[in-house]
Amino acid sequence: AQSVTQPDIHITVSEGASLELRCNYSYGATPYLFWYVQSPGQGLQLLLKYFSGDTLVQGIKGFEAEFKRSQSSFNLRKPSVHWSDAAEYFCAVAEGGYQKVTFGTGTKLQVIP
Amino acid sequence: NAGVTQTPKFQVLKTGQSMTLQCAQDMNHNSMYWYRQDPGMGLRLIYYSASEGTTDKGEVPNGYNVSRLNKREFSLRLESAAPSQTSVYFCASSQGRGGQETQYFGPGTRLLVL
Numbered sequence: 001a002q003s004v005t006q007p008d009i010h011i012t013v014s015e016g017a018s019l020e021l022r023c024n025y026s027y028g029a030t031p032y033l034f035w036y037v038q039s040p041g042q043g044l045q046l047l048l049k050y051f052s053g054d055t056l057v058q059g060i061k062g063f064e065a066e067f068k069r070s071q072s073s074f075n076l077r078k079p080s081v082h083w084s085d086a087a088e089y090f091c092a093v094a095e096g097g098y099q100k101v102t103f104g105t106g107t108k109l110q111v112i113p
Numbered sequence: 114n115a116g117v118t119q120t121p122k123f124q125v126l127k128t129g130q131s132m133t134l135q136c137a138q139d140m141n142h143n144s145m146y147w148y149r150q151d152p153g154m155g156l157r158l159i160y161y162s163a164s165e166g167t168t169d170k171g172e173v174p175n176g177y178n179v180s181r182l183n184k185r186e187f188s189l190r191l192e193s194a195a196p197s198q199t200s201v202y203f204c205a206s207s208q209g210r211g212g213q214e215t216q217y218f219g220p221g222t223r224l225l226v227l
Contacts, residue, residue, distance in 0.1 A: 004155075009153075032212050032213045034215075036218075041220070041221075042220055042221075043117070043203055043205075043218030043219050043220050043221055044156075044203070044205075044216075044218040045218070046215050046216075046217075049213075049215065051213055090155060090156070094211075094212025094213060095212045100158065100171070100172075100212060101158070101212055101216065103155040103156040103157075104155055105153055105154060105155040106155055
């Protein structure tokens with residue numbers, strides 16, 4: 001069964017600092033991988049997704065993620081964090097032909113001045 | 114376009130009461146989903162509808178029923194609410210049925226069962 005682990009429950013970074021959020025997945029074949037962001041009181045919004053091809057994926061709001069098959073990881077990065085990036089971030093994995101998407105437990109990002 | 118809308122935004126129920134959460138999307142999407150979000154557990158799929166006229170159980174369907182009323186609307190019903198159903202409920206939709214599809218989420222319904 002597919003699964004997703006986000007080892008960091010809460011991360012605090014200073015505005016302007018770089019950010020990396022970790023995501024590890026368990027799945028037999030090449031998965032479909034997603035990062036979603038949830039602002040306070042809102043639903044989830046897609047940041048980026050990976051299906052195949054280039055392992056470095058660019059998303060919205062200046063985010064990128066890198067798929068590393070050898071490490072079963074899909075970490076999210078941003079070179080310079082803005083205060084508006086404070087939110088909760090969810091990694092998700094899915095199988096292409098099936099409906100089920102498995103979400104991680106989320107990482108809450110706090111941005112300090 | 115409003116995207117995915119959910120009503121109500123907040124609800125307080127007493128144990129044993131029933132209620133229906135409403136969801137509608139205006140993106141002409143085929144698939145719709147209901148999730149619940151609990152602290153430290155991420156999102157868990159309750160039910161989904163791959164297309165109009167079909168519904169299937171997800172990971173945590175017990176205590177819930179759904180109706181895909183038409184292509185736009187997908188409702189979630191709690192027949193006899195329990196405190197364990199206190200949660201935030203999200204409706205989502207996607208164009209297709211495959212796992213590779215991007216899901217678009219509503220703003221959520223916060224439910225408290227006393």
